Amino acid sequence: MKKRMALVVIAALLISVLAACGGTNDKGTAGEGEKPAGGEKVKLSLWHNFTGDDLRAQTMRSIIEQYQKDHPNVTLDIQAIPPDGYKTRLKTVAAAGEMPDVFILSNGSMTQEFSAAGLIQPVNELIDSHQDWKDGFMPNSFDAFTVDGKIYSAPMGLSPTSILYYNKSILEQNGLTVPKTWDELMNAISVLKGKGITPIALGNKAAWLAQSSIFSSLADRVTGTEWFLKAVKQDGASFTDPEFVQALTYMQDLGKAGAFQDGFNAIDNTQMEQMFAQGKAAMMIDGGWALSNLASNANAEALEQMGATVLPTIPGGKGEPNTLSGVVGVGMGLGKDATGTKKDAAFELIYAMSGPDAQKRTLESNQLVSYKVELDKSKVSPIFSEVYELVNNVKLTPVYDGKLTSAGGEAVNNGLQELLMGGKPEDIAKKIQDAQSKALGQ
C-alpha cells in the first residue's frame, strides 16, 4: 500500500510540475510564423536591452509604449533582456535557428555573421521609403550595417571612442595647455608626473578600453586609415608591417612615460571616469559613452572643468590629424521570420525606434546620434555640447574592434594589456596578425 502511495506521490509531483507549468503559458516562442487573420491582428516579438533607470533606457521604453498605443492591432511580445546577458541569449537562440522579429543588432561582425547565416533580412525597403530620414543620417552611417550592398539596420546612436577629455583647472595650475602634438603630450605627462598628479586616468580591466579609446585613434594617426582597412582584409597589408609595430611602440612609450596610474588593468572604465571626474587625473581618453556616466555621477562643478578634444598629432604619421575614431551604435534588426503583414508592422516599429523623432529624443538623453539633429543645449551638460560640436566638426576613423573579426579584436585587446606590461611590440603584432588571418580562414 505504502509503496503504491509513494509511487503515486512521486508521479503526481512530476506530472504536476510539468503540467502545471506547461499550462501557464504556451504562447509565442520567438518567431512562430503565424498567419494574421484578415490582415488585422499582428503579433510581433521585440527584443531590446533598454532595461535600466538611465535616461536613454527610459526614453526608448516610452517610445515603445507610444508605438503600442498607436498600433492597437499589433500585439508586441516584448522581452527586455539585461544588457550583460543580451548577446549570450541572442546567440543561443540563433544557434537553435529561432529569431525574434525585431531586435537589437550590433554592427560589424554580428551583422556579417547573422546575414551570412540568413538569420536577418535587409531593411533597404524601409530606408528608401523615407528619403528625408535617409538623408538625415551622417555620411557613412549605414556602412557598418551593410553587407554586399544590403543594409540590415539603421544606427540609433554614435560612439566616438577616442575623445581626449581634460581637466581645465589642473592643466592651468601646472602651466600647461591642451596638448596638440605628441611632444606637448609627452611634456605634459612629465610635468604632471613630476608633481605627483596622474596625467591620464585609465581603467582597462575589461581590456577593450585601451584598444577602442586610445589605440584606435593613435594607430590611425601612425598608419593611416587605408593601411588599416587593408590589414583587416589581409589584402596587401599585414599587422606585422613596420608602421603597425611603430604604432604599438608609441602606445608602449605612453605607458613607459608613466602616463597612466598604477594598476590601470585592475579598474574598470566606470572607476576611471569617476577618477577623472573627482579631479584625480588631468586627462582621460574615453568614448562618448562617458558623457551619460559623467552626467549622472559627477557634480555640476566638476562638469564645468571638463573639456574635450582629439588626440594630438604624431610627427610623420600617415593618418589625418584632426580625426576621432568612432563607430555607429546598435540598430534594430529584422529577423528572418518576420514576413507579410508582420514585416510591415516590424518596419513601422523600427522606424518608430530609430526615426527622426527617436534620434532627437535619444540625443536629448545624453546619447550622441549619427543623425543630423539640432541640439537644444539647455537640455544637456556643457561637456556634452562640447563633444557634440567636436563630433560634428571632425572626421571619424574606424574603431579597431568594429572592423576586425571578433577573434582579431580579442587579440588586440589582450595584446595591448601585454604591451603595457612590457611585452615586445613585434611579438604582439605577430599574435594579432595570426588571430586575424586565422579568423578569416587564410
Add this chain to the structure above:
Amino acid sequence: MTSMRTRSFIAIGLLPTLGIFIFFVIVPIVWSAYYGFFDWKGIGPMKFIGLNNYAEVLQDPLFWKSFKNNLLIVAASVFGQVPIALLLSLVLLKNGWFQKFIRASIFMPMVLSSVVVGIIWGYIYHPQIGVLNFLLDSLGLGSWKMQWLSDPSVSMYAIMVPIIWLNVGPYLVMFIAALQNIPSEIDDAAQIDGAHGSRKLFSIKLPMIWDTIKVAVVLCISGSLKAFDLIYVMTGGGPAHSTELLASYMYNNTFSIYRFGYGSAVSTMIVVISLIMVAGSQYLMKSKK
C-alpha cells in the same frame, strides 16, 4: 538474493531520477561533445572536421595556461577550503547562540552575488585606495605593496584568497551535518578507552565522516573547474589572459568570438580533465579508510 520486491524498489527508486538526469544533463553533454567535431560559428552551416578541434585545444598554449591557473584554484580549494571548513566544524559543533552566530556569519559571503564580493575585494586590492596596501604601509611594510590584481606574478594568488574565503561556508555546513551523525555512544566508548583530543579526532571522527570529506573534495574539484564568475568580476581573466580559467576560455570561444564548435570541444575537455582529477582524488583517498 535480490528478490522481485527489492528489485522493483531499486528500479522505482532510481528510474525517475535517472530519467530526468539523462534527459536534461547527459543528452546535452553528449550533444555538446558532438558539436566539438564541427567547425561551426554557432550559426549557419556546420562543417564536420573530425578531431581537429580537439587537437587544436591540446595545442593552444592559452588552453594550457588556463589549465595551469585552474590547477592553482583547485589546489587552493581542496587544500584551503576543506581543511579550514573541517577545523571550523570541529570548533563550532556546539549549538549555542555564539556558535550559531559564527556559523551563520561564515556562510554569509555565499549568499552574496559575486558582483558584490568582487567589488569589495577589488577595493581591498585597489592600487590607489586599497585597504591591503594601506595596512602594509601603516605596518611599515611599504615595500611589500603590490598591484595585487594587475601584476601577473601575484594576481592568481591574490584571487585565491577571496575564493577560499567565499566558499568555506557550504563545506562547513556539510561537515557539521556529518559530525552530528556520529552516535554519542561511539564518542563515549572512545572516551572510556582513553582516546582524547587529536587521537580521537583521527581514529574516530575522521573515519566516520570520511565519505563526506570525499564528496566535499569532489565538489571542490568540479566546482573549481567550472567556476569563473568571481574572477570574471575581479580581473576579467586579464591582464593579457594571466588569470584566464578553463571555463572563461570556453565561454569566450563559444559566445564571444563565434567559435561554437571549438568552445564545445573545450568544454568536453573540461569534463574529461575533471573526471581524471576526481577519479585520482578518490583513488588517493580510498586507501585511508
Add this chain to the structure above:
Amino acid sequence: MSAPMTRPLQPASSSRSEAGLPRFRWLKSKLIGAALTVYALVTLYPLLWLFISALKTNEEFFSRPFGLPSHWNWSNFSRAWEVAEMGRAYVNSFFVTILSLILTLVLGALSGYVLSRFQFRGKLLVMGVFMLGMLIPIHSTLVPLFILMNKIHILNTYAALIMPYTAFELPIAIFICVAYMNSFPKEVEEAAQIDGSGYWGIFFRMMLPLALPALATVGILAFLRYWNDFSFALVFMSDPKLKTLPLSLSVFATGYSTDYKLTMAAMALAVIPTIIVYLIFQEQVMKGMTAGAVKG
C-alpha cells in the same frame, strides 16, 4: 542502537576530562573565541556593506566606498523594486525555487537511499553517470538544452527552469545523501524489518528523518543555486511574466556603466530570503543528533 539518549546536545569535542590545566584551557578557549569573532565579522561585513551601499548615491559609492552615506536614500529600494519589476520576479523565483527544491530533495533522498543501502549490478555505472553531471560547465549545455526543450514545448514555462535546475543539482544531492547514509549502522534497517516495515516504510519512517541534516545541507546549497542562477533564467525564460530575480538584478548595467545604487538596492532586497532560508535550514542541520538518538 538502543542506548537511551544521555547527552543529546553534548558536543563531540572538548569535554572536561580532557582538561590538563584548567586555566590554560580557559585562556585557549577565549583566544579561539576571539579569533572566531574576528573572522565572523570579516565574513559578515560584505553583507553590511551591501545594505549601506544600497542607500548611497552613485557619486558616494565611488568617492567613499567604505563610508556612510551623507543622506540615507531609502527611495533607492522602491525605485529598484519598481524599475526591475521585482515583485513579479520574487513570486516567480519563489515558485521555481520551491518546486525545484521539493523535487530535488525527494528524488535525491530516494535515489541516495537506494544507492547507499542496496547492492545491485550496474550501481557503479549509475554513480559514474551521476558524477558526469557535476563536471560539465553549464554554459556549453545552453544550446543543446534550448533545442531540446523547444522540441518538447516546455520553453517559456516554469518547467524550463525547474527540470534543468533539478537535474543539474541531483548529483550533488545524491552524493551528499549517499555519503551521509553510508554511515548509518546496519541495525537501523534490521530493527525496522523486524517491525515488518517494507522498504518504503524504512525510507519514510527511518531514512528521511535520520537524513534530515544531509537533506538540510542539500537544501541550502540547492536553494542558493536556484535563487541565484542567471544563465538558465536568461536563456530559457523569455516571457517577461515568468522572469526570475537574477534577471532583475542585472538590468541596471548597460555595458558601459552600472547604476550601482539601484543594483545594490535590488541585490539587498533579493538577498533577504536566502538569509532566512539559511537560518531555517541550519536549525535542521543541527537536529541530526537528537533525531538519531531517538530513532536508535
